[in-house]
Amino acid sequence: MTAQKLDGKATAAEIRRELAARVAQLTATDGRPPGLGTVLVGDDPGSHAYVAGKHRDCAQAGIASIRRELPADATQRQVEDVIDELNADPACTGYIVQLPLPGHLDANAVLERMDPAKDADGLHPLNLGRLVLGVAAPLPCTPRGIVELLLRHDVPLAGARVCVIGRGITVGRPIGLLLTRRSENATVTLCHTGTKGLAWHVREADIVVAAAGSPGLITKDMLRPGAAVLDVGITRTEHGLAGDVHPDAAQAAGWLAPMPGGVGPMTRAMLLANVVEAAERNANTP
Numbered sequence: 431m432t433a434q435k436l437d438g439k440a441t442a443a444e445i446r447r448e449l450a451a452r453v454a455q456l457t458a459t460d461g462r463p464p465g466l467g468t469v470l471v472g473d474d475p476g477s478h479a480y481v482a483g484k485h486r487d488c489a490q491a492g493i494a495s496i497r498r499e500l501p502a503d504a505t506q507r508q509v510e511d512v513i514d515e516l517n518a519d520p521a522c523t524g525y526i527v528q529l530p531l532p533g534h535l536d537a538n539a540v541l542e543r544m545d546p547a548k549d550a551d552g553l554h555p556l557n558l559g560r561l562v563l564g565v566a567a568p569l570p571c572t573p574r575g576i577v578e579l580l581l582r583h584d585v586p587l588a589g590a591r592v593c594v595i596g597r598g599i600t601v602g603r604p605i606g607l608l609l610t611r612r613s614e615n616a617t618v619t620l621c622h623t624g625t626k627g628l629a630w631h632v633r634e635a636d637i638v639v640a641a642a643g644s645p646g647l648i649t650k651d652m653l654r655p656g657a658a659v660l661d662v663g664i665t666r667t668e669h670g671l672a673g674d675v676h677p678d679a680a681q682a683a684g685w686l687a688p689m690p691g692g693v694g695p696m697t698r699a700m701l702l703a704n705v706v707e708a709a710e711r712n713a714n715t716p
């Protein structure tokens with residue numbers, strides 16, 4: 431079996447085109463385009479690359495970019511001052527704080543200080559709480575991108591057994607909440623470093639979301655033949671980028687979202703979608 435590709439790059443390009451039409455409409459009505467802000471602290475090369483990619487996407491979709499960068503030794507006060515500034519900036523429709531923040535900073539306090547209405551990442555505690563309650567809210571970008579990628583490729587979700595590996599706040603924890611909504615109706619098992627018998631859990635699954643940050647963790651012998659496999663892990667090694675899914679997994683999988691070119695571009699596209707939706711909400715609020 432050779433897996434069908436879940437092509438995140440092509441799907442994200444299609445979504446950006448759809449969003450660009452809505453941005454043009456908003457820009458005509460509001461007299462200015464929606465704006466995405468990014469807050470980047472420190473010099474992690476990966477974070478710089480992701481933020482640069484987000485602004486490239488904005489340019490393609492007609493969304494204005496607002497960039498704020500702080501040095502690695504920035505204080506909590508300095509970061510929170512930038513948050514206050516973006517909360518007050520009418521040109522900033524939504525913004526994100528690129529994670530992870532340097533270890534001396536309190537990321538939860540930073541996220542909590544954001545205006546939840548401008549939370550383009552869906553990571554503010556109020557918005558995560560709304561997700562738990564099933565109330566409309568901006569959704570975390572990677573989980574939203576994964577669901578969108580599966581739906582646009584007709585991967586069956588209702589009743590599917592999903593094994594998620596990794597319990598981080600950007601992917602592992604929120605994706606269970608999305609996939610178990612009545613509209614998706616999947617059954618989710620969340621595995622992590624403390625899980626006993628990981629291979630057994632993976633083998634049970636129709637869909638595997640690998641977000642552990644452990645290169646080559648998921649191998650073909652662990653998979654149920656025909657499973658959909660989404661590689662979310664990105665590790666920078668001396669030989670380049672490595673995903674969590676071993677290259678041999680394509681022989682057993684029915685669908686594969688590879689890294690690169692699978693979930694990553696969808697994460698970026700969903701960020702734009704969250705900004706456009708926030709701008710549309712604002713336009714409809716007197």
Ligand SMILES: Nc1nc2c(c(=O)[nH]1)N[C@@H](CN(C=O)c1ccc(C(=O)N[C@@H](CCC(=O)O)C(=O)O)cc1)CN2
Pocket residue numbers: 479480483526527528529530551571572600664671688689690691692693694695697698
């Ligand atoms: N505030 C946030 N921080 C982080 C998030 C997030 O959703 N919000 N997720 C990740 C990083 N991330 C977005 O910020 C992200 C990661 C990877 C990609 C991507 O396009 N990856 C490429 C491969 C990587 C490369 O070429 O360098 C791909 O998969 O094709 C986009 C966004 C952690 N932080």
